[in-house]
Amino acid sequence: LTRISDSRQFWSGALFLGIGAVALWAVPRPLGTLAAMGPGYFPMLLGSGLVLLGFAAMVLGVLAGTKTRALRLPVVPTCCVLGGVLAVAALITAAGLAVSLLLLVAASSYKRLLSRPLEVLAIYVVLLPLTWFIFVYTIQLPIGLFW
Amino acid sequence: VLHNLYEGFQVALSPANLAFCLFGAAIGTFVGILPGIGPVTTIAMLLPITFKMPAVGAIIMLSGIYYGAHHAGSTTAIMLNMPGEPSSVIICLDGHPMARNGRAGPALAIAAIASFCAGCAGFLIVATLSPVLAQASLAFGPTEYFSTIVMALVLASVLSSNNLLTTLCMSLVGLLIGCVGTDLTTGDFRYTFGIDDLADGVDFVAVAIGLFAFAEIITHVAAPERRTKLDARVKGLLPTRRDLAQSWKPILRGTSLGAFLGIFPGTGPLLSSFASYAMERRLAAEPSRFGHGAIEGVAGPEAANNAAAITHFIPMLTLGIPAGAAMALMLGALQIQGVTPGPEVVSKHPDLFWGVIASMWIGNMMLLVLNLPMIGLWLRLLLLPFRLLYPAILAFCCIGVFSVNNTAFDIVLAALFGLLGVVFRILDCNPAPLVLALVLAPLLEQNFRRAMILSDGDVTTIVTSPISLAILLLTLVLTIYFMRRKQPVVEEVSHQIAEEVP
Numbered sequence: 001l002t003r004i005s006d007s008r009q010f011w012s013g014a015l016f017l018g019i020g021a022v023a024l025w026a027v028p029r030p031l032g033t034l035a036a037m038g039p040g041y042f043p044m045l046l047g048s049g050l051v052l053l054g055f056a057a058m059v060l061g062v063l064a065g066t067k068t069r070a071l072r073l074p075v076v077p078t079c080c081v082l083g084g085v086l087a088v089a090a091l092i093t094a095a096g097l098a099v100s101l102l103l104l105v106a107a108s109s110y111k112r113l114l115s116r117p118l119e120v121l122a123i124y125v126v127l128l129p130l131t132w133f134i135f136v137y138t139i140q141l142p143i144g145l146f147w
Numbered sequence: 148v149l150h151n152l153y154e155g156f157q158v159a160l161s162p163a164n165l166a167f168c169l170f171g172a173a174i175g176t177f178v179g180i181l182p183g184i185g186p187v188t189t190i191a192m193l194l195p196i197t198f199k200m201p202a203v204g205a206i207i208m209l210s211g212i213y214y215g216a217h218h219a220g221s222t223t224a225i226m227l228n229m230p231g232e233p234s235s236v237i238i239c240l241d242g243h244p245m246a247r248n249g250r251a252g253p254a255l256a257i258a259a260i261a262s263f264c265a266g267c268a269g270f271l272i273v274a275t276l277s278p279v280l281a282q283a284s285l286a287f288g289p290t291e292y293f294s295t296i297v298m299a300l301v302l303a304s305v306l307s308s309n310n311l312l313t314t315l316c317m318s319l320v321g322l323l324i325g326c327v328g329t330d331l332t333t334g335d336f337r338y339t340f341g342i343d344d345l346a347d348g349v350d351f352v353a354v355a356i357g358l359f360a361f362a363e364i365i366t367h368v369a370a371p372e373r374r375t376k377l378d379a380r381v382k383g384l385l386p387t388r389r390d391l392a393q394s395w396k397p398i399l400r401g402t403s404l405g406a407f408l409g410i411f412p413g414t415g416p417l418l419s420s421f422a423s424y425a426m427e428r429r430l431a432a433e434p435s436r437f438g439h440g441a442i443e444g445v446a447g448p449e450a451a452n453n454a455a456a457i458t459h460f461i462p463m464l465t466l467g468i469p470a471g472a473a474m475a476l477m478l479g480a481l482q483i484q485g486v487t488p489g490p491e492v493v494s495k496h497p498d499l500f501w502g503v504i505a506s507m508w509i510g511n512m513m514l515l516v517l518n519l520p521m522i523g524l525w526l527r528l529l530l531l532p533f534r535l536l537y538p539a540i541l542a543f544c545c546i547g548v549f550s551v552n553n554t555a556f557d558i559v560l561a562a563l564f565g566l567l568g569v570v571f572r573i574l575d576c577n578p579a580p581l582v583l584a585l586v587l588a589p590l591l592e593q594n595f596r597r598a599m600i601l602s603d604g605d606v607t608t609i610v611t612s613p614i615s616l617a618i619l620l621l622t623l624v625l626t627i628y629f630m631r632r633k634q635p636v637v638e639e640v641s642h643q644i645a646e647e648v649p
Contacts, residue, residue, distance in 0.1 A: 009310070012574040016316040023323050028330070028337040035604030039330040039337055042592045043323060050319045057312050074369035078569050081365045081541070082562045088545040089558035104545065105538045108368070112534070123538050130539070135546050139199050142553060143546070 009064060013057025020050025080110045096146040097136065101128055152274055155501025159509055164207050167200070168506045171208035172513045175215020180223055180525050181533075184540060186216035187582075188360040190476045191352050192543045194483075195550035202484035203499050207506040209477050210460070214266065214507065217416055217456040218514045219525070221258045221449055225251060226526060234416035234452045237424045241437060241444030248440050253390050257442055258449045259518050261394070265402040265450040266511035269457030272406050273464075274504050281465040281490045289597035290608055292466075294615040296591045298622040299412035299468055304580050305626050314580050317571075321581035324349050325588020332596060344556040351479060351585050353557045355472065356544045357564025358571070358578035364537045365569050390442050397427050397447035405454030411625070412462040412470040416455045418629065423451035457507055464492055464500060468587070472579045475586035 024047040032038025084107030091100040105124045106113055113120055135141045158164060178189045189212050197205035220235035225242035238258065245254040287295070304314035327338045328348030339345040404426065405419035427447040428437045437444050462470045467489035469475040481488050486496055493500050518525070548561045571578055602608035610616050 008573075008575045009313070012313055012316070012571075012576050015570070015574065016320065019320055019323065023338070026338060026340070028335055033604060034599050034606070035602075037332075037596050037599065039333050039335040042595065043326045043337060046319050046323045046326070050316060050323070053312055053316050053319070057316065060312065073569065073573060074365060077365050077369040078566065081361065081368060082565050084541065085361065085545055085558060085562045085565065088542075088549075089555045089562065092545075092549060092555055092558070100545075101542055104542055108364070108538055108541055109534070111368070119535075123535060127539050127542055131542055131546065134196070134543075135550065139196055139550070141195075141546070141550050143549075 007061065010058050010061030013054045013059075013061055015054070016050050016057065017054030020047045020052075020054055023047030023050065076110075080107050084108045092143060096144040097132055098128060098146055101131060151278075151497065151501050152505060154497070155503075155505035156509075158203060158498050158502030159207065159505035163201075164204055164502065164506060165509070167204040167208040168211050168510050169513055171211020172215040172510050172517060175212040175217075176219040176514065176517055176525065177528065178212070179216035179219030180528055181531075181536070184363065184536075185359070186213050187355060187472045187476065187579075188363070188540075188544075189216070190473055190480075191355045191360070192540070192547045194352055194476065194480055195547050197480050198483055198550075202481070202486055202496075203502045205480055205484060206477065206499065206503050207510075209480055210503060210507060211510045213473050213477070214453065214456050214510060215514055215517075217453055218259075218262045218266075218518065221262075221445075221452075222255065222518070222522070222525060223529065225254045225258065225445070227529065234420050234456075235449075236417075237420045237448045238445055240424070241439070241441045244438070244440035245442065245445065250440065252385070253387065253442070254445055255522055256385060256519065257390060257394050257446050259515060261398045261401065261446045261450040262453040263511055263515050264398050265405060265452075265454035266457060266514075267508065268402045269406050269409070269454040270504065270508045270511070272454075272458055273460055273507070274501075276410070276458075277461055277465050277500070277504070278493050280461060281493045284466050284490045286614070287466070288612075289594040289601065290612045291614045291618065292468075292594040293591065293598050294609060294618040294622075295412060295462075295466060295468055296587050296594065298618050299462070299470060300580065300584055300587065300591075301622050302411060302625060302629075303471065303583050305629050310575070311630070313574075313576050317576055317578065317581045318584040321584025322588045322591065324354065324581075325585045326592070331589060331593060344554060347552070349560060349585070350548075350551055350557050351475065351582065352551050353548050353561040354564050354585055355476060355582050356548050357561040357566075358568040358582065359472075360540060360544045361561065361565030362568025362572055362578075364541060365565065366572060367533055367537060393442050394446035397423075397443040398450045400426060400430075401447035401450030401452075402454045405451030406458045408451075409455030409458030409470075410461050411621075412466070412468050415459050415471050416452045419451040419455035420448035422629075423447040460503075460507075463488060464503075465490060467492075468590070469583065472582040475583055478586065 023043055027044050027047060028040040030038040031040040031044055084104040087103040087107065088100040091103070102124060105120060105127065109120045109123065132145055136143055136145065159168065174189060175186065178184050178186065190209050197209065217234060221238040221242065223229050224235040224238035225246050228239050228243040242254050242258065245251065300318045304318055305311060327345055329346055330337055336346060401423040404423050408419045408422065409415055424444060424447060427443045428434050431437065431441070431443060459470050459474060462468045463474045463478060467478070467487070469478045478488050486492065486499065545558055548557045549555060551557060568578055598608060610619065
């Protein structure tokens with residue numbers, strides 16, 4: 001998409017337009033009237049606003065004179081960090097703190113897991129008791145160390 | 148007022164609250180110095196811990212984190228040309244050149260003195276003005292509330308970026324996310340898409356952690372590791388008499404400007420420091436010295452920044468309208484403690500109100516002690532590699548999000564918002580307005596509905612009510628003013644920083 005000059009503006013506009021469109025498509029019924037608003041009236045206003053402003057941003061992005069750098073999503077870091085987070089989400093009540101934190105530390109430190117395994121292990125060894133002490137022992141969250 | 152303040156000090160000086168205050172200020176200084184983790188993330192992370200604390204202690208600690216971080220953000224700006232907080236970006240302009248000229252000590256000292264003076268002044272203003280404003284706000288009906296919230300959202304959008312269109316859209320997205328869940332008036336489910344966990348709405352802690360903390364960590368992990376080098380040494384902390392003579396006026400001006408601007412919902416520290424820098428440069432005898440280590444360029448903005456950080460509490464404590472993302476989180480903490488923020492806080496919870504205010508002054512004293520003599524220690528922290536820290540931040544965030552409602556679903560939500568946060572970063576969209584809008588959404592919608600019911604569907608009621616009209620006009624004037632004033636300074640800052648950080 002080298003022809004679009006301000007690609008950030010353009011794509012953010014597209015994102016907002018998309019969100020607005022979904023909001024309008026799934027708008028809760030009934031809408032109601034201005035004097036007696038139903039559950040859908042306010043979201044309908046917001047969705048329309050997003051569609052309009054998003055479209056305006058897209059147009060401005062195409063018309064802008066300056067070129068901006070190409071956009072790149074950091075795919076691997078995003079997947080690893082969020083993968084670790086999702087592992088915690090899946091395992092925290094079922095398998096407890098020890099397993100879920102191990103996965104979180106390992107996934108988020110993926111860059112050094114092989115080159116510096118001891119450092120990653122050290123982080124885990126310090127982190128686990130600390131987390132357990134703060135969240136389980138002190139404020140008594142319903143999480144176990146192992147299950 | 149004096150009697151109330153006296154009682155406030157009694158609350159704040161109790162050993163437990165002193166400890167909370169010290170703890171908050173120390174944590175705030177710590178995260179203010181560490182780049183990549185700011186007060187918003189920290190408050191979100193520590194929110195679950197406050198659930199088990201007494202209300203007064205919780206708010207004292209959270210406010211300590213908030214102003215401590217603002218105070219400390221300037222340290223990294225001066226030493227490394229790396230703003231610890233967005234609001235200290237402007238300190239880089241003249242603070243770092245001072246450090247390179249071997250005058251890091253005086254720059255840090257002046258920044259600390261300016262912060263302290265501004266903190267004291269801000270404290271006095273909050274103490275005298277809040278009860279008055281709380282009284283005045285009783286005259287606010289739904290229409291006026293609606294306009295004030297619109298003001299907060301619009302001003303927050305103007306300030307957080309150069310691109311008004313994008314940030315307004317971010318606010319709208321935040322408002323939409325705020326609609327998810329059960330409609331407060333009719334009880335209908337909205338945008339739940341058949342997911343039961345969404346019936347209670349999207350938790351703002353999950354959103355804030357995802358958009359701020361997770362996105363920040365992913366960006367850090369993706370970037371090639373950078374070694375932080377401390378090139379400037381701190382020697383001779385004490386500023387010369389000439390430094391003091393040059394700075395006291397900028398400090399006074401910065402304090403008044405910041406204190407004034409901080410009162411409006413939506414403005415605050417970031418804007419105040421920019422405005423103060425622009426003002427000092429216009430008033431200076433030799434404007435050419437700015438950018439090369441002019442001490443006025445440190446003193447003024449630093450004072451403005453801190454004065455605003457403290458008067459920023461006024462809209463939250465008196466109207467229940469948080470003025471920024473960090474304030475929004477504190478509002479959440481208050482609500483979880485069973486305190487409804489708003490005009491009644493002053494009359495119904497005097498210990499909380501005056502205790503927190505008194506603690507701000509004590510906290511500022513503590514910051515002075517924490518920062519100046521121990522500056523070397525704090526700077527050593529900068530050498531701590533981020534790779535050792537972020538797994539801990541991630542873990543605390545995950546468990547913090549989990550603990551708000553004790554559901555793992557919130558962690559999944561936070562991960563989703565983390566992904567969205569990375570996309571927003573790539574697209575240059577600042578997430579702060581989104582979080583603020585998310586918190587304000589129910590308030591905005593309810594007041595809009597009530598206003599429309601009262602006026603029988605007549606939209607013009609927003610401009611026919613005199614208070615509401617005045618608020619909207621003020622919003623318009625401030626928007627235009629800041630759009631025109633801020634642009635040149637922002638461009639200059641980004642140029643300068645781009646030049647120096649390869």
